[in-house]
Amino acid sequence: xxxxxxxxxxxxxxxxxxxxxxxxxxxxxxxxxxxxxxxxxxxxxxxxxxxxxxxxxxxxxxxxxxxxxxxxxxxxxxxxxxxxxxxxxxxxxxxxxxxxxxxxxxxxxxxxxxxxxxxxxxxxxxxxxxxxxxxxxxxxxxxxxxxxxxxxxxxxxxxxxxxxxxxxxxxxxxxxxxxxxxxxxxxxxxxxxxxxxxxxxxxxxxxxxxxxxxxxxxxxxxxxxxxxxxxxxxxxxxxxxxxxxxxxxxxxxxxxxxxxxxxxxxxxxxxxxxxxxxxxxxxxxxxxxxxxxxxxxxxxx
Amino acid sequence: xxxxxxxxxxxxxxxxxxxxxxxxxxxxxxxxxxxxxxxxxxxxxxxxxxxxxxxxxxxxxxxxxxxxxxxxxxxxxxxxxxxxxxxxxxxxxxxxxxxxxxxxxxxxxxxxxxxxxxxxxxxxxxxxxxxxxxxxxxxxxxxxxxxxxxxxxxxxxxxxxxxxxxxxxxxxxxxxxxxxxxxxxxxxxxxxxxxxxxxxxxxxxxxxxxxxxxxxxxxxxxxxxxxxxxxxxxxxxxxxxxxxxxxxxxxxxxxxxxxx
Amino acid sequence: xxxxxxxxxxxxxxxxxxxxxxxxxxxxxxxxxxxxxxxxxxxxxxxxxxxxxxxxxxxxxxxxxxxxxxxxxxxxxxxxxxxxxxxxxxxxxxxxxxxxxxxxxxxxxxxxxxxxxxxxxxxxxxxxxxxxxxxxxxxxxxxxxxxxxxxxxxxxxxxxxxxxxxxxxxxxxxxxxxxxxxxxxxxxxxxxxxxxxxxxxxxxxxxxxxxxxxxxxxxxxxxxxxxxxxxxxxxxxxxxxxxxxxxxxxxxxxxxxxxxxxxxxxxxxxxxxxxxxxxxxxxxxxxxxxxxxxxxxxxxxxxxxxxxxxxxxxxxxxxxxxxxxxxxxxxxxxxxxxxxxxxxxxxxxx
Numbered sequence: 047x048x049x050x051x052x053x054x055x056x057x058x059x060x061x062x063x064x065x066x067x068x069x070x071x072x073x074x075x076x077x078x079x080x081x082x083x084x085x086x087x088x089x090x091x092x093x094x095x096x097x098x099x100x101x102x103x104x105x106x107x108x109x110x111x112x113x114x115x116x117x118x119x120x121x122x123x124x125x126x127x128x129x130x131x132x133x134x135x136x137x138x139x140x141x142x143x144x145x146x147x148x149x150x151x152x153x154x155x156x157x158x159x160x161x162x163x164x165x166x167x168x169x170x171x172x173x174x175x176x177x178x179x180x181x182x183x184x185x186x187x188x189x190x191x192x193x194x195x196x197x198x199x200x201x202x203x204x205x206x207x208x209x210x211x212x213x214x215x216x217x218x219x220x221x222x223x224x225x226x227x228x229x230x231x232x233x234x235x236x237x238x239x240x241x242x243x244x245x246x247x248x249x250x251x252x253x254x255x256x257x258x259x260x261x262x263x264x265x266x267x268x269x270x271x272x273x274x275x276x277x278x279x280x281x282x283x284x285x286x287x288x289x290x291x292x293x294x295x296x297x298x299x300x301x302x303x304x305x306x307x308x309x310x311x312x313x314x315x316x317x318x319x320x321x322x323x324x325x326x327x328x329x330x331x332x333x334x335x336x337x338x339x340x341x342x343x344x345x346x347x
Numbered sequence: 348x349x350x351x352x353x354x355x356x357x358x359x360x361x362x363x364x365x366x367x368x369x370x371x372x373x374x375x376x377x378x379x380x381x382x383x384x385x386x387x388x389x390x391x392x393x394x395x396x397x398x399x400x401x402x403x404x405x406x407x408x409x410x411x412x413x414x415x416x417x418x419x420x421x422x423x424x425x426x427x428x429x430x431x432x433x434x435x436x437x438x439x440x441x442x443x444x445x446x447x448x449x450x451x452x453x454x455x456x457x458x459x460x461x462x463x464x465x466x467x468x469x470x471x472x473x474x475x476x477x478x479x480x481x482x483x484x485x486x487x488x489x490x491x492x493x494x495x496x497x498x499x500x501x502x503x504x505x506x507x508x509x510x511x512x513x514x515x516x517x518x519x520x521x522x523x524x525x526x527x528x529x530x531x532x533x534x535x536x537x538x539x540x541x542x543x544x545x546x547x548x549x550x551x552x553x554x555x556x557x558x559x560x561x562x563x564x565x566x567x568x569x570x571x572x573x574x575x576x577x578x579x580x581x582x583x584x585x586x587x588x589x590x591x592x593x594x595x596x597x598x599x600x601x602x603x604x605x606x607x
Numbered sequence: 608x609x610x611x612x613x614x615x616x617x618x619x620x621x622x623x624x625x626x627x628x629x630x631x632x633x634x635x636x637x638x639x640x641x642x643x644x645x646x647x648x649x650x651x652x653x654x655x656x657x658x659x660x661x662x663x664x665x666x667x668x669x670x671x672x673x674x675x676x677x678x679x680x681x682x683x684x685x686x687x688x689x690x691x692x693x694x695x696x697x698x699x700x701x702x703x704x705x706x707x708x709x710x711x712x713x714x715x716x717x718x719x720x721x722x723x724x725x726x727x728x729x730x731x732x733x734x735x736x737x738x739x740x741x742x743x744x745x746x747x748x749x750x751x752x753x754x755x756x757x758x759x760x761x762x763x764x765x766x767x768x769x770x771x772x773x774x775x776x777x778x779x780x781x782x783x784x785x786x787x788x789x790x791x792x793x794x795x796x797x798x799x800x801x802x803x804x805x806x807x808x809x810x811x812x813x814x815x816x817x818x819x820x821x822x823x824x825x826x827x828x829x830x831x832x833x834x835x836x837x838x839x840x841x842x843x844x845x846x847x848x849x850x851x852x853x854x855x856x857x858x859x860x861x862x863x864x865x866x867x868x869x870x871x872x873x874x875x876x877x878x879x880x881x882x883x884x885x886x887x888x889x890x891x892x893x894x895x896x897x898x899x900x901x902x903x904x905x906x907x908x909x910x911x912x913x914x915x916x917x918x919x920x921x922x923x924x925x926x927x928x929x930x931x932x933x934x935x936x937x938x939x940x941x942x943x944x945x946x947x948x949x950x951x952x953x954x955x956x957x
Contacts, residue, residue: 073439076431079424084446084486087479091461092453098464145361152358163534163588166488168369170538173547174559175577178566182574183375190375220372228488232495240694243661246681247688247765248755249711258707262698277452284455284547288563301456305552321457328452336445344697344741 092325099319111319120320123295128327130211130296131280134218139272141219142226149227150234162231165224172221173284180217180289184208209290217289218282222275229274233267233342266342273335277328297324373581380575393575402561409474410558414543416478418536421489424482429493430524433502447490450483458483459552477557480549481542489535496531497524537588544580611672611762612637613658613795618667620653620819627653628664629819638793640786641824642806645816646842651799654816655765658797660684671762682711687756687794688765692772694752695740701727701751702736708759726754729788746777753785757792764789764796770805782809803843807831815839832883833868833954840881840954847887847925849947851880851955858955861919861945862900868952878955882947887927889915890944891936899942901925906934917945 074081100107114120149161183190184201185208194201207213237260245255283298290299297320304317381389397403432440450458462480502524509519525532547559558580566573615633619626628650635641643651656662658669660681668677676684687708695704705726706719714722727733730750740748749769756764769785770778786809789796800806806813807827814824815838822842823835834840851860853875858867860880867874892899901917904924913934915927927945937943947953 069438073436076436077428077439077443080428080443080446083420083424083479084449084483086466087462087483088450088453088458090465091458093461094465095457095461145365148358148361152354159530160589162492163530163537164369164585166492166534166538167541167584167588169488170485170542171545171581173545174563175545175581178574178577179372179376179581182379182578183372187379188375189378190371193375220368223368228491238693240690240692241696243659243681244688244690244694244752244755245696245707245711246661247659247684247686248708249682249685249759250707251682254711258710259696259698263696274448274451281452281454281456284545288547298454298456301454301460305460318457318460321454321460324454325457328454332445332448332452340441 095318095321095325098315099322101315111316112323114316115319115323119295120297120300123297123300124323126211126295127280127297127324130214130218131276133211134215134222134279135272135275137215138219138222139226139268139275142223142275143230143268143271145223146227146230147234150231151237158231161227165227168224169221169228172282174288176217176220176285177288180208180213180220184213184216209294211294214286214289214294217285218279221285222279225278226271226275229271230267233264233271237263266338270335270338270342273331273338277331280328280331281324373578373585376574376578377582380571380578382571393569393572394579396569397565397572397576400565406556406558406561409556410543411540413474413478413481413557414536414540416475417481417485417543418539420478420482421485421535421539422532425486425489425493426524426528429490429497430502430520432494433497434506435503443490447486451487455484455548456552459549462549463553474555476553477546477550477555480553481539481546484546484549485535485539485542488538492531492534493528496528500527537584541581541584544584611795612670613763613797614668614670614673615654615658616668616670618654618657618664618669620650620657620662620664626819628657628667631667631819631821633814633821633824635795635797637795639811640789640796640798640809642798642800642810642813643816644800644803644806644813644843645822646801648818649816650819651801651816652767655767655797655799658763659686659688659765684763685759685761686763686765687759687761689749689752689756689767689769691768692745692748695743695748695755697740700737700739701732701743704740704751705754705758707755708761712759722758723754726758727751729757730754730784744777745773746781749773749781750784753788757788757794760792761794764794766796766798768800771800771802778805785809807843815842817842833870833952834881835870836872837956840956845884845926845928847882847884848879848923848956849882849919849925850877850921850923851953852877853955858953860947860953862897863946863949865947866950866952868954871954871956873955880947880953880955882925882951882953884914884926884928886948886951887917887925888946888948889917889927889929889937890946892942892944895944895946897944899944901943901945903937903939903941903943905939906937908934917943919945 099111100109101111115124149158153161182188185191186202191201208217241259241263242255245259246252250258281298283302286294286296287299287302290296301317301320301324304313304320378389380393381391383390383392428443432443458480462476466476505523506519509523514522544558546557547563550557550560551563562573562576565576613633613635615631618628618631620628631650631654633641633654643654645651653662657664660669660676660679660683664677668675670676671684671686695701696707699707702720702723706723709719709722724733724736727736730753732747732750732754735743735747735751740751743751752769766785770781773781782805798806798809807830810827812824813827813830815822815830817838823830823839825833825835830839831843834843834846840846849860851858851865853867853871853873856867857864858880860882865880889901889903901919904916904918906916907914908931909928911931912928913931915929915934915937916924917927918924925945
């Protein structure tokens with residue numbers, strides 16, 4: 047391919063840091079489309095939000111918005127949001143992991159591809175269609191509700207309601223489980239057949255293999271997938287809004303409300319502070335994610 | 348052969364459960380949407396009502412157009428990036444993966460508000476902004492699928508062989524790279540379609556009207572109809588997806604099956 | 608050592624439309640190293656996996672020390688296996704990897720640590736106990752894999768092309784080390800490879816496999832000099848086919864007389880004798896003081912040896928391998944005298 051860098055000089059005779067900068071420049075050029083795109087449509091908006099969150103209604107710098115974040119009713123909403131994210135992440139991660147495992151280890155190539163495509167669609171199904179679907183199926187008049195009633199399970203008289211915390215968790219699983227399948231499959235894919243075979247020839251039963259090798263190897267990836275699920279559940283907005291009409295206090299909904307009724311200027315900035323608070327939470331979830339991912343990469347020779 | 352069956356059993360059970368899980372809400376919503384309470388039967392009244400609604404085609408078209416546009420944007424941005432990553436830029440893989448995950452974990456609400464502030468003119472005057480924002484939302488999945496697809500072939504070797512045989516970069520792109528990622532490209536397209544039909548947050552916060560916001564507004568007056576529409580949009584994406592999946596050859600597994 | 612004999616009896620295996628193993632029979636003596644040598648698709652890896660229990664045969668039995676182990680799962684067969692690559696557990700240190708088999712047998716910790724250290728020393732990696740696989744080179748990893756396979760004193764050692772993924776130099780060194788270790792521990796061993804040189808250098812016997820059957824199994828030199836059939840003759844090393852006429856227990860070849868090998872397929876009449884290039888003598892006419900029966904076509908320098916290609920009177924070409932210094936006597940176009948080493952036993956085929 048290219049000539050090996052045997053000497054410490056590039057063609058013009060500049061010292062080695064020249065080639066390092068050269069590499070960086072090349073990288074920048076290659077990544078330019080992505081970076082420019084993300085800068086305009088992602089980082090710029092984010093920065094705007096962060097900056098605005100520090101603005102009081104007189105246009106001056108203030109921490110007031112953030113002070114409000116730690117007061118009621120926002121604190122309760124924050125707690126509920128965190129709980130919702132955590133519960134739905136865990137509830138979705140386990141079936142998702144199991145399904146991913148079964149498909150990766152025992153499924154054909156075609157099955158894997160079909161599942162990947164469908165999971166992609168489902169994972170992006172949210173908001174309005176999803177909410178409507180669940181209302182239609184498990185709402186008081188829903189088709190599934192009637193079906194269950196017909197076989198003797200009247201879930202509504204047992205206290206079930208779609209518009210509760212539990213109901214929301216259920217709805218979230220619809221896109222969280224596919225997300226788990228997508229995110230966790232590569233880890234299973236990387237589990238080499240030789241490890242299992244070697245373990246068995248060394249005397250390990252199936253259970254011993256999983257206990258000593260399989261699960262320790264998969265655990266970091268599982269954890270990082272869980273973190274990803276948590277972050278995305280925490281950020282979800284449209285579904286919650288379509289589902290709850292005010293019955294459950296969630297931070298994204300508060301933001302929406304503040305923005306809808308925004309006659310008062312500084313309420314807008316409060317909304318932005320809330321948004322930033324959300325970003326901080328998700329970023330905090332991403333830090334362990336990155337660390338775990340890096341460690342896991344080293345293992346998967 | 349006995350061993351084979353018992354191995355496949357958990358998978359089969361898992362798949363059956365998964366299918367029920369996926370189809371049940373969809374099916375129920377379909378049934379719901381077919382209800383005609385006034386006539387106490389089932390029928391397509393709700394669908395008809397919607398299809399005949401004045402702006403149906405217009406808004407559906409808008410959402411489709413946006414989906415196509417964002418798919419295109421994704422391709423233009425991601426294909427070169429992923430190709431470069433796999434051809435020698437692997438040092439920056441970690442960075443790119445991190446960036447690609449951000450849209451997933453950053454609250455969409457924040458993004459929407461920020462877009463309004465950061466790009467006021469563009470956001471107000473041109474609906475295309477939505478295509479770009481949808482693309483941002485789809486980056487995590489699109490990048491991942493594309494990367495996995497390209498990683499499953501010995502890309503560097505093939506490209507070098509092609510170049511050695513005299514192909515220029517354009518030929519390499521079309522004859523080597525595109526065929527491999529054809530299925531992932533299609534997947535990405537379906538994803539953006541699902542996303543576009545379901546995306547509400549950014550659209551409404553930026554005060555644009557797409558199929559989704561239109562459905563929401565209409566649902567105030569006809570909840571059944573709204574459900575009909577949602578079901579319609581989801582099911583059609585699914586059906587398209589399955590039909591196309593049948594015709595695309597799957598990319599081979601990374602772990603090459605043992606020689607016997 | 609607890610090593611024993613190993614036998615395969617009429618083992619057959621097919622995959623869809625292909626026959627991988629065709630009623631294979633193999634008997635390995637205690638402490639013997641037998642190589643399964645052959646091109647890809649010949650069934651050697653399948654055979655190994657069936658011995659290990661990682662695959663089930665459609666018919667036939669595997670016997671270890673006379674006992675039928677065919678129904679036993681791999682974790683009950685007490686066999687050590689080394690794979691081609693990437694088989695060390697990434698989450699365990701080298702020492703923990705080596706001790707794994709003992710851990711699975713519930714050996715106490717002290718014994719595991721001691722044995723682990725012993726074996727790491729045996730494979731030349733005493734100071735690498737606490738390293739993780741991703742910190743080891745390819746050669747080091749395979750050494751650890753070997754130590755791991757031997758740690759619990761298996762009845763049989765199975766090696767599936769363990770050197771194929773390594774650099775040439777590392778491969779050569781490791782090859783000798785594996786053989787030395789195998790002799791020292793006296794473990795009955797099956798070694799699968801597609802590299803002839805490896806198989807010849809390491810084995811007590813080599814089984815050449817072709818399309819699911821053993822074409823010939825013999826000691827390396829016997830296999831080399833007296834291939835039993837066309838496939839083996841063509842697969843192992845280079846082989847000349849020189850016209851010869853069989854007369855009784857002798858044959859006339861290139862104006863010289865050689866002995867007919869008793870196992871020769873052709874026992875009378877005209878045929879083609881199989882002669883290794885190094886057994887073809889070439890002399891200048893001045894040396895031999897005899898009449899020419901061949902012409903030099905070309906010469907190729909191979910390092911310590913050189914290959915000289917000659918054309919016989921009937922137009923066919925043969926090659927001779929000689930020391931490079933001797934090959935300097937010959938140039939293209941020279942008329943020379945070709946003969947076979949006196950006293951050699953040759954196989955003649957049709």
